[in-house]
Amino acid sequence: MHTFFPRTLSRSDIKSWIKAGDTPVTRTLKGLYFGTRNFSFPVLQPLHKGLYRTHLGLSGLSQWLTRAVYWTPLFQSRLTKPASGLLLYSGMPQVLGDLDITIGRDCRISGQSTFSGRASGSQKPVLTIGSNVGISWQTTINVGRQVSLGNNVRIAGRTVLSGYPGHPLNAEDRAAGLPDTPDQIGDIILEDDVWIGSGVFIGADVRIGARTIVAAGSVVTKDLPPDVFAGGVPARIIRKL
Template identity: 35%
Template sequence: MFILNAIRQIRDLLLVKVLYRRYSIAEGFHAGLRVRIWGRDKVVIGRNFYIGRDSFIEADVVIGDNVMFGNRVAIVGRYDHHYQLPGVPIRLAPQIRDPKYNWKGVGLITIIEDDVWIGYGSTVMGGITIGEGSIIGAGSLVTKDVEPYSIYAGVPARKIRGRFDNDVDLQTHLKLVKSKYYGKL
């Protein structure tokens, strides 16, 4: 077990220091197998981030602390191809990875606040905010902002309920984690 943990730590360190060196990734990063991370201008990942195998980040993103992605989670841009150019098939149109791309989508940043769990097989569209402490149910498609401390699920994702069963538990949690939402929710 010790050897497997050491190998995992070395692999994660190589990913952060070599493959993803152009991005800002804090301590406690762990990536499963076959993970890809790419952002045109900005990828910032907070402490204790876990991203499950076969997951993709393909958009500019700011991710808070203590966030976890299940397997096969994707963050994708909304306007990755300039599909409104007359006479140009979408396949041949300029795409966001092109250095001179200047259409919609440039400057959109996806924000995932602290203490978020995104379930297996979910897709998050670029440019939205997932509020602190939220949970995204497995297989969901997130197309709009997510309220803090809420559970969202479905296609498209909708609010199912709050994360805590009562306001006392929520306020106690917010106080203990020193949340910016303490006293505001």
């Protein structure tokens, strides 16, 4: 006997039946779906503009309260000492491993950042952030021994500072779950007023001199002097500032 509906009524079966079917029922259902998919209530300018402003105000108030009462005090408790004027936004940075963190005055740090300390070393990793530093979204700072950011440093989104790789070079040791080796570990120093563009990778044993700018997408594997604009893979000096 012919039936309009498939024998099984799982969601995927019904969806496939409607999309592939060419019966009056499936054509009606498809018409209803496409007719209502993009439907929205007509815009009433005074009403919806007022609702939009109210939404922004309530959302901003909620974010401020969450930041001031919850995220910032929790993160401050993880620091070696409270950081005056600290502004967290979009949540609280993730901190992994045993790591000493010191932050100066008036810093702005995205809550989508990650700070990690090497767990297998005998020396406790130290992350030092100067004053008036900006660390943007999805930045990762992996501290092998020491990572130091000077005053007025700017780090754009999706940047990685990697003072340790997390795995050894030897494939058998890596498969066995052994940690990285001491020769793979190094400090990273960003002197005052350095500006790092989006998506930059900075490896271990790298010092970037004061006021230097690193272009977006660069890979920094060697020291850069002060007052230069650098970029590329690997990064090289493009011109003096």
